[in-house]
Amino acid sequence: MQGICLLGATGSIGQSTLDIISLHPDKFRLISASANHSVDKMAQICRRFKPLRVVMGSEKTRDELARQCFDLDISFEWGAQALDSIAADSAVDQVMAAIMGFAGLSPTLSGIRAGKRTLLANKESLVTAGKLFMDEVARHDVMLLPIDSEHNAIYQSLPQTSVGAHKKDVSKIILTASGGPFRTWSLEEMVSVTPAQACKHPNWSMGQKISIDSATLMNKGLELIEACWLFDVTPNEVDVVVHPESIIHSMVSYRDGSVLSQMGNPDMKIPIAYGMSWPDRIETSVAPLSLIDIGRLNFESPDVVRFPNLTLAADAWFMGGTAMAVLNAANEVAVDAFLHHKIGFLDIAKLNEKVLSTANIVAVNELEDVLEADKMARRLALNMVYSGWLL
Ligand SMILES: NC(=O)C1=CN([C@@H]2O[C@H](COP(=O)(O)OP(=O)(O)OC[C@H]3O[C@@H](n4cnc5c(N)ncnc54)[C@H](OP(=O)(O)O)[C@@H]3O)[C@@H](O)[C@H]2O)C=CC1
Numbered sequence: 001m002q003g004i005c006l007l008g009a010t011g012s013i014g015q016s017t018l019d020i021i022s023l024h025p026d027k028f029r030l031i032s033a034s035a036n037h038s039v040d041k042m043a044q045i046c047r048r049f050k051p052l053r054v055v056m057g058s059e060k061t062r063d064e065l066a067r068q069c070f071d072l073d074i075s076f077e078w079g080a081q082a083l084d085s086i087a088a089d090s091a092v093d094q095v096m097a098a099i100m101g102f103a104g105l106s107p108t109l110s111g112i113r114a115g116k117r118t119l120l121a122n123k124e125s126l127v128t129a130g131k132l133f134m135d136e137v138a139r140h141d142v143m144l145l146p147i148d149s150e151h152n153a154i155y156q157s158l159p160q161t162s163v164g165a166h167k168k169d170v171s172k173i174i175l176t177a178s179g180g181p182f183r184t185w186s187l188e189e190m191v192s193v194t195p196a197q198a199c200k201h202p203n204w205s206m207g208q209k210i211s212i213d214s215a216t217l218m219n220k221g222l223e224l225i226e227a228c229w230l231f232d233v234t235p236n237e238v239d240v241v242v243h244p245e246s247i248i249h250s251m252v253s254y255r256d257g258s259v260l261s262q263m264g265n266p267d268m269k270i271p272i273a274y275g276m277s278w279p280d281r282i283e284t285s286v287a288p289l290s291l292i293d294i295g296r297l298n299f300e301s302p303d304v305v306r307f308p309n310l311t312l313a314a315d316a317w318f319m320g321g322t323a324m325a326v327l328n329a330a331n332e333v334a335v336d337a338f339l340h341h342k343i344g345f346l347d348i349a350k351l352n353e354k355v356l357s358t359a360n361i362v363a364v365n366e367l368e369d370v371l372e373a374d375k376m377a378r379r380l381a382l383n384m385v386y387s388g389w390l391l
């Protein structure tokens, strides 16, 4: 029986992870779970899965949850220290890192330092703290399994050994992108898109932030950096290919001309189950893939003129140091401002570009450098949003 700590239990990845736990009660037990504000959803999770420990974002939400679940024998906690603590708990074997954004970094690192199998959905933590993150994985000899569908596909398409996948004889990684809901829209048409339109991903059902990132192609930019850290390559060794159907989840091209890929219907239960059960495979309840029903798979180049975030991410990688944390922080502020109707859709990339070119980029020697860069870039981005710089 594997004990699971589910960081971000009330989100989209959280729900799919709970679905896999429900399908396999003989294999997995929910030991702990976290959420930020979603008290009612968490109360339902508590009743159904009876975890031992639950962490909420504030004292107020913790108290409200404890009131709703007064009859359950659960330790109700709150705040950053409690989050770090559940990830490192001795009853936990696997940590599912599914908090949205930079807030996921600290508990994910805490689980790694405690030697837990780490199922990484929270790409922002690896993007921002890349080298430090991978150094900790190596130092604690942790099994790190990518959950992000593309990276999971790459992992599955690499040569497998008893201790994981390895990059051997690889010539290129081919990262697929759906192109998002505005793949065929002109810049003029994109000026006035609404958050509701941008959240409507053509193939995947996901949280708001990653859905907006997919629409601006920032998701692919973050994933490009994520792939570089995970698979020890540079952006020059990664081709991004737009594949609107999201059936091929990414590919690996080998020196002999062979290209291996992982395919499947677009449902995160597949990579989640893969990570939870590796090296075995388990049932997911996802419908079998029918290529005959799909009929045709399409491919095209990404348009970096309409979607400049992809280039910005590659730039940030080559700038190195805190550049990736700065870009990520700017983007988190920009997406939030867009969702709250403070800026337009195209302003997201503009703000990202301005913050990345204005911020002071320094080397990353310790975690504090990343935390400081994140704070400084958020301040800069917020000033730009509220000073009317974008008008
Ligand atoms: N959804 C998907 O299919 C995929 C997601 N990912 C990545 O997985 C992560 C989660 O995505 P997704 O599930 O879509 O996101 P959601 O927005 O659906 O869920 C986010 C979860 O994180 C919690 N949370 C949000 N902010 C904070 C915070 N500041 N502190 C603590 N907890 C917080 C939320 O709690 P509350 O409900 O209380 O707000 C919720 O439980 C992201 O990094 C995303 O990029 C990667 C690949 C695919």
Ligand SMILES: CC(=O)[C@@H](O)[C@H](O)COP(=O)(O)O
Residues within 6 Å of the ligand: 148, 149, 150, 176, 177, 178, 179, 180, 204, 210, 213, 214, 215, 219, 220, 268
């Ligand atoms: C499910 C998943 O991994 C998302 O990152 C998804 O791939 C988004 O797709 P695009 O960013 O390619 O639109």
Ligand SMILES: [Mn+2]
Residues within 6 Å of the ligand: 148, 149, 150, 151, 223
């Ligand atoms: Mn992805």
